[in-house]
Amino acid sequence: MNIKIKNSSNDPIYLQIKNQIRDAILNGELEVGELLPSIRLLAKELRVSVITTKRAYDELENDGFIHSVQGKGSFVAPQNTELMKERFLKKIEASIAEILRYAKLAGMSHDELIEMIRTLESEHAECD
Amino acid sequence: MLNAIELRGLKKRLGNFVLGPIDLTVPRGCIVGYIGENGAGKSTTIKLLLHLMFPDEGEIRLLGKDVQEFTPQMKKDIAYVFDDLYLPEDMTLKNVHNFHQKLYGQAWQDKTFSDLVARFNLPDSKSIKHFSRGMKMQLGLALALSHGARLLLLDEATSGLDPVIRDDVLDILLDYIQNENHTVFVSSHILSDLEKVADYIAFIHKGQLLFMETKDDLMNQYGIASLSEKQLEELDDKAIVGKRPHKFGVEVMLKRELVPSDFELEKVSIEEIMVYMIKGKRK
Numbered sequence: 001m002n003i004k005i006k007n008s009s010n011d012p013i014y015l016q017i018k019n020q021i022r023d024a025i026l027n028g029e030l031e032v033g034e035l036l037p038s039i040r041l042l043a044k045e046l047r048v049s050v051i052t053t054k055r056a057y058d059e060l061e062n063d064g065f066i067h068s069v070q071g072k073g074s075f076v077a078p079q080n081t082e083l084m085k086e087r088f089l090k091k092i093e094a095s096i097a098e099i100l101r102y103a104k105l106a107g108m109s110h111d112e113l114i115e116m117i118r119t120l121e122s123e124h125a126e127c128d
Numbered sequence: 129m130l131n132a133i134e135l136r137g138l139k140k141r142l143g144n145f146v147l148g149p150i151d152l153t154v155p156r157g158c159i160v161g162y163i164g165e166n167g168a169g170k171s172t173t174i175k176l177l178l179h180l181m182f183p184d185e186g187e188i189r190l191l192g193k194d195v196q197e198f199t200p201q202m203k204k205d206i207a208y209v210f211d212d213l214y215l216p217e218d219m220t221l222k223n224v225h226n227f228h229q230k231l232y233g234q235a236w237q238d239k240t241f242s243d244l245v246a247r248f249n250l251p252d253s254k255s256i257k258h259f260s261r262g263m264k265m266q267l268g269l270a271l272a273l274s275h276g277a278r279l280l281l282l283d284e285a286t287s288g289l290d291p292v293i294r295d296d297v298l299d300i301l302l303d304y305i306q307n308e309n310h311t312v313f314v315s316s317h318i319l320s321d322l323e324k325v326a327d328y329i330a331f332i333h334k335g336q337l338l339f340m341e342t343k344d345d346l347m348n349q350y351g352i353a354s355l356s357e358k359q360l361e362e363l364d365d366k367a368i369v370g371k372r373p374h375k376f377g378v379e380v381m382l383k384r385e386l387v388p389s390d391f392e393l394e395k396v397s398i399e400e401i402m403v404y405m406i407k408g409k410r411k
Contacts, residue, residue, distance in 0.1 A: 014344070040305065040306050040308065043302075044302040047325065049327040049343055051343075052344055
């Protein structure tokens with residue numbers, strides 16, 4: 001698993017770590033039951049504070065992505081992919097509703113909106 | 129025992145200078161950067177911690193124990209590195225090694241010391257008066273880490289050293305706190321180093337502790353903006369921590385929570401936080 005910290009990012013570092021581990025779990029790069037690096041090792045390797053990595057792990061645990069066993073470490077939790085998909089769909093729905101509201105205010109047509117999504121998508125692909 | 133350092137109402141008067149009263153709690157397992165101007169009281173605090181100086185008032189607890197109750201055997205739990213070695217200059221590495229072996233007895237870890245000396249490439253038979261500043265610090269660090277100490281205090285240990293050696297020191301400190309019972313308390317003027325490794329930043333100004341906060345919270349709290357005088361006037365006075373007016377506008381450090389969310393703010397470094405806070409206090 002690779003974790004990239006961008007200092008230029010607007011996301012705080014704990015969130016960057018959290019999101020990248022979450023993505024690695026969701027796309028199967030990290031398997032269920034796999035042992036994650038300790039918060040101290042991760043902090044040392046990434047040169048970030050232990051408090052930062054602890055916060056990332058705490059939130060991953062709260063969101064059900066990992067579970068921690070005292071004295072043993074943190075493991076990838078079994079994922080309910082259907083539930084996860086459902087959650088993402090809800091988020092997408094809410095975001096689209098917001099987009100539509102703004103588009104209306106800006107007087108954008110349906111086609112212009114689709115065009116914008118395509119442009120952003122290709123830009124995003126270049127960044128990856 | 130959850131706290132490595134606990135200071136309660138610590139006070140020390142030295143001529144016109146008064147340190148404290150300071151209340152400070154350092155949880156174990158972390159690195160704390162202790163920052164402040166020259167003469168703010170950093171070294172005095174560290175000397176008090178090491179019982180090289182005695183407080184006028186207050187209590188100092190290290191690793192859960194009052195320093196006054198420390199026995200010589202317990203002192204192995206505390207290690208320190210200063211800006212100089214304070215050892216007889218004619219000693220060679222071998223002499224220093226033998227001396228510390230005897231001094232620490234059972235607690236002395238031969239292998240840890242040899243490994244560190246090898247890692248630093250320190251010469252065996254040269255007397256330490258011929259050591260460079262960097263080599264002396266490396267030897268000091270090797271000695272400090274070789275008697276099983278759980279608390280490591282560094283007072284300006286890396287000042288005047290090149291970035292590569294300082295970076296090695298950071299790695300060694302990070303290795304050290306892989307053990308969650310280990311704690312590092314480091315005073316330094318090289319704030320970019322602390323920015324890389326510290327979990328907490330404690331800021332002392334004219335003998336008073338202004339704050340101790342997690343580094344992340346601290347750096348997220350403030351932002352810097354370049355404004356015109358007019359824009360500055362429109363801002364909430366409480367939001368302004370410090371400013372640097374110049375001929376073409378003014379640079380200000382602001383509290384993020386007190387400015388409108390659409391306000392564009394640059395990220396701050398610890399160095400900027402320290403400079404703006406101190407200069408902000410002068411006006």
